[in-house]
Amino acid sequence: MTSTERHATGRPATLHDVARLAGVSIATASKALNGRKHVSATTRAEVLEAAALLAYSPNTLARGLVAGRTGMVGLLTSDLEGRLSIPILMGAEDAFGADRTSVLLCDARGDAIREGHHLRTLLSRRVDGLIVVGARPDPRPSIGRDLPVPVVYAYAPSADPDDLSLVSDNVTAGRMAIEHLTGLGRRTIAHITGDPTYGAAQDRAKGALAELAARGLPLAGDRVHFGAWTEAWGRSATRTLLAQHVAIDAVFAGSDQIARGVIDALHEEGLEVPRDVAVIGFDNWEIFATSSRPPLSSIDMNLETLGRVAAERLAAAFDGALGSGVEQIPCRLVPRESTVAA
Amino acid sequence: MTSTERHATGRPATLHDVARLAGVSIATASKALNGRKHVSATTRAEVLEAAALLAYSPNTLARGLVAGRTGMVGLLTSDLEGRLSIPILMGAEDAFGADRTSVLLCDARGDAIREGHHLRTLLSRRVDGLIVVGARPDPRPSIGRDLPVPVVYAYAPSADPDDLSLVSDNVTAGRMAIEHLTGLGRRTIAHITGDPTYGAAQDRAKGALAELAARGLPLAGDRVHFGAWTEAWGRSATRTLLAQHVAIDAVFAGSDQIARGVIDALHEEGLEVPRDVAVIGFDNWEIFATSSRPPLSSIDMNLETLGRVAAERLAAAFDGALGSGVEQIPCRLVPRESTVAA
Numbered sequence: 001m002t003s004t005e006r007h008a009t010g011r012p013a014t015l016h017d018v019a020r021l022a023g024v025s026i027a028t029a030s031k032a033l034n035g036r037k038h039v040s041a042t043t044r045a046e047v048l049e050a051a052a053l054l055a056y057s058p059n060t061l062a063r064g065l066v067a068g069r070t071g072m073v074g075l076l077t078s079d080l081e082g083r084l085s086i087p088i089l090m091g092a093e094d095a096f097g098a099d100r101t102s103v104l105l106c107d108a109r110g111d112a113i114r115e116g117h118h119l120r121t122l123l124s125r126r127v128d129g130l131i132v133v134g135a136r137p138d139p140r141p142s143i144g145r146d147l148p149v150p151v152v153y154a155y156a157p158s159a160d161p162d163d164l165s166l167v168s169d170n171v172t173a174g175r176m177a178i179e180h181l182t183g184l185g186r187r188t189i190a191h192i193t194g195d196p197t198y199g200a201a202q203d204r205a206k207g208a209l210a211e212l213a214a215r216g217l218p219l220a221g222d223r224v225h226f227g228a229w230t231e232a233w234g235r236s237a238t239r240t241l242l243a244q245h246v247a248i249d250a251v252f253a254g255s256d257q258i259a260r261g262v263i264d265a266l267h268e269e270g271l272e273v274p275r276d277v278a279v280i281g282f283d284n285w286e287i288f289a290t291s292s293r294p295p296l297s298s299i300d301m302n303l304e305t306l307g308r309v310a311a312e313r314l315a316a317a318f319d320g321a322l323g324s325g326v327e328q329i330p331c332r333l334v335p336r337e338s339t340v341a342a
Numbered sequence: 343m344t345s346t347e348r349h350a351t352g353r354p355a356t357l358h359d360v361a362r363l364a365g366v367s368i369a370t371a372s373k374a375l376n377g378r379k380h381v382s383a384t385t386r387a388e389v390l391e392a393a394a395l396l397a398y399s400p401n402t403l404a405r406g407l408v409a410g411r412t413g414m415v416g417l418l419t420s421d422l423e424g425r426l427s428i429p430i431l432m433g434a435e436d437a438f439g440a441d442r443t444s445v446l447l448c449d450a451r452g453d454a455i456r457e458g459h460h461l462r463t464l465l466s467r468r469v470d471g472l473i474v475v476g477a478r479p480d481p482r483p484s485i486g487r488d489l490p491v492p493v494v495y496a497y498a499p500s501a502d503p504d505d506l507s508l509v510s511d512n513v514t515a516g517r518m519a520i521e522h523l524t525g526l527g528r529r530t531i532a533h534i535t536g537d538p539t540y541g542a543a544q545d546r547a548k549g550a551l552a553e554l555a556a557r558g559l560p561l562a563g564d565r566v567h568f569g570a571w572t573e574a575w576g577r578s579a580t581r582t583l584l585a586q587h588v589a590i591d592a593v594f595a596g597s598d599q600i601a602r603g604v605i606d607a608l609h610e611e612g613l614e615v616p617r618d619v620a621v622i623g624f625d626n627w628e629i630f631a632t633s634s635r636p637p638l639s640s641i642d643m644n645l646e647t648l649g650r651v652a653a654e655r656l657a658a659a660f661d662g663a664l665g666s667g668v669e670q671i672p673c674r675l676v677p678r679e680s681t682v683a684a
């Protein structure tokens with residue numbers, strides 16, 4: 001197939017097409033187009049010429065949507081507060097290009113019948129693909145494998161390993177929290193976290209314990225304090241630790257709400273944060289983290305990245321390549337004054 | 343046109359058609375179909391017969407969408423956290439019928455250029471109507487009057503009085519807060535609220551002052567304490583009041599976050615809530631209100647109702663009747679233990 005023939009088909013050129021025409025690898029074509037180093041001037045000129053010939057636009061994600069698609073993606077959520085779905089939607093909008101793809105958002109409210117209705121409606125509107133966002137980060141039933149469009153599960157993985165799921169890397173996040181605290185010289189760290197039936201609670205604890213072990217440090221209080229995702233639990237677990245005269249110089253809390261309860265209980269006992277005890281939360285829910293006294297260090301799940309990657313995987317699937325299994329999206333640590341004194 | 347002809351056109355019958363066929367007024371037809379009183383048995387039978395002949399379904403809102411429409415409504419928001427847009431979306435979904443209408447949600451992130459992009463994309467997708475949700479409850483620029491579809495502004499009104507806007511009735515909500523506190527025997531009530539440039543802050547204060555005046559009660563502290571929508575402001579304003587030895591037995595806080603700061607500062611001074619001082623917040627943001635110690639009484643803006651009414655107004659506009667001006671949606675008081683001891 002020549003470049004003219006290809007051009008005539010109307011199918012947008014891909015990076016692969018450009019590389020083939022220029023006679024270079026995809027990596028080299030990409031470097032040349034992005035103006036990176038380690039590409040000779042001659043190669044760069046050849047790649048740019050091929051790109052011009054093919055009318056290649058680097059925004060392939062958006063271009064891929066042009067031909068034979070509705071440019072609509074369904075986002076099926078069960079997130080009553082929008083705290084998960086809105087950042088994921090924004091990430092997906094950005095990746096697709098907000099003026100090329102629109103997101104149909106449906107809220108199933110955790111109800112399987114309502115979810116089925118929404119699914120049928122979205123398919124009847126001929127969406128190009130679906131992003132399914134669960135309300136809690138645990139495996140959820142697959143919406144099925146015989147659907148006419150690709151599906152990516154975000155936040156809550158599908159229970160079917162043949163589906164493609166994107167989840168937060170909670171194990172590494174647990175390690176990051178301990179790394180941060182030990183890096184600040186803390187040595188007696190307790191872990192107070194939420195409902196033990198949540199896979200995320202187990203994974204964060206697993207990462208924290210592994211990192212403590214790697215550093216030869218014990219877990220203060222001898223066990224992970226599982227409980228509920230509430231301020232009340234943060235307070236009561238902290239009070240128990242203090243009443244048992246457990247020496248702690250830091251607490252890794254499994255959520256920002258738990259962390260706020262921890263800080264409350266420490267203050268009540270006259271302990272200062274972070275001077276006496278450093279506290280780090282999880283979720284980086286701005287409204288909680290920034291209104292805390294002191295502002296709360298936390299771990300952010302990068303939900304916008306989750307949405308962006310979901311869009312990228314869907315776009316790849318439009319070309320026939322939908323993966324399967326569970327892909328881990330890295331979290332990031334946001335330090336504030338509850339661990340690092342101002 | 344006979345009923346058979348009408349049936350043959352495929353256009354769904356309206357209440358108007360039923361009333362005409364039965365030879366009664368629309369109000370009578372509605373009462374008869376809803377089984378209300380003040381309709382004779384004969385009239386009721388005639389209306390029911392007409393409805394059966396026309397295959398009239400009372401879910402006209404959903405049915406009205408069937409003919410010549412895409413069944414898609416655009417929701418243009420600037421609400422980064424989804425706290426406003428998700429309940430409004432759920433209310434609209436319920437009113438339209440989730441299996442008949444889908445909502446295209448776009449997040450403009452407070453950026454006028456992005457909003458323009460989204461608007462053009464939504465119109466190119468031929469949405470039947472638009473709901474515009476602002477990020478703060480103050481007049482915002484109109485998206486224009488020469489649009490091919492009806493537009494309803496929710497939460498933030500349009501600055502153009504010829505547009506139709508639905509807003510929370512903040513004045514009455516302010517009265518409700520005072521009514522609740524005085525009903526519990528409180529007589530020295532302070533009002534600590536947010537940013538005075540917010541119309542909502544002014545309106546809530548206006549309602550509170552009017553209700554206090556109507557009851558011959560002064561405002562404790564002599565003035566409304568405007569500040570910021572934060573816990574920190576709630577704490578500092580409360581500390582100021584207590585340092586000035588202002589006698590207070592209740593605080594009406596302009597938001598749940600302010601209320602939490604108020605409660606914190608009261609606790610620090612050894613005062614008990616609600617025994618010594620009752621506290622009511624605003625927003626009924628569950629995660630803040632229920633995790634407060636004690637749980638926080640609050641005022642709920644009924645955002646789902648706002649979404650439902652927005653859908654109803656759009657549906658009426660599909661039949662050519664879009665109103666204009668600002669419509670006030672009532673709030674509701676949710677009592678918890680910060681005012682009513684358990």
